[in-house]
Amino acid sequence: MFRRKRTQPNSKEWKLENLRYLVAQLDSIRAFKRVELTPVEESFQEVNRADLWDEIQPDVEKVVYFPQTLPKARKLMQVAFVLRRLFPVCFFSIVLVILTKTGFIPIRISPLASYVLFFGPFAILFAFVYVDLFIRRIVIRHERHHPNMQSKQKTHIKAVIEKLTQDLLKELVSLNEDPVKYPLKLFYNDYEGMRIVKEMRARRLGPKYPTYLAVPSPKDS
Secondary structure, three states, X not given: OOOOOOOOOOOHHHHHHHHHXXXXXXXXXXXXXXXXXXXXXXXXXXXXXXXXXXXXXXXXXXXXXXHHHOHHHHHHHHHHHHHHHHHHHHHHHHHHHHHHHOOOOOOOOOHHHHXXXXXXXXXXXXXXXXXXXXXXXXXXXHHHHOOOOOHHHHHHHHHHHHHHHHHHHHHHHHOOOOHHHOOEEEOOOOOOOEEEEEEEEEEOOOOEEEEEEEEEOOOOO
């Protein structure tokens, strides 16, 4: 998943990075991938496009929260929530084991307890990843049987992505930057203003699905 670089807020690269982030995140949402919406809303504000967020927010939320309408996925999401909350807490057990083994904390822990405390968080992390992937499998299966699912919302999201792409192109021109240096990995290849430079095959729990490496491109290029 695309992440924003640690650029200085209000620097000339800041708006550019936020625009790229928004395009990638909205494309992921269109592909029914789970995305945290708070950073997305913040990025819309950073690029002075809160109007677009107000316009698209209801459709984005309907797509993002769709898995909660599927009974099996909803139960697994509750399990994933608990596992996600447990991992940061369990992380301290790893630190505890390291500190006791190095002598920083004068506490004796049995080998079995040390083993459980050290590898327990990794087991929880593995379980979280597995549950998260299983949720995606449920959504993908449902999507396969309902190809027009959320089509109105996804069409609207696509339109907003294309508006952001035009903003991105303008920002690249203003910075005199080569768009080729700013590729994006996308799940769709139908955006006006994006030129596909490479097609890849990404596995999503079973069949391989295409992903695309794209660069911003003017309409007449």
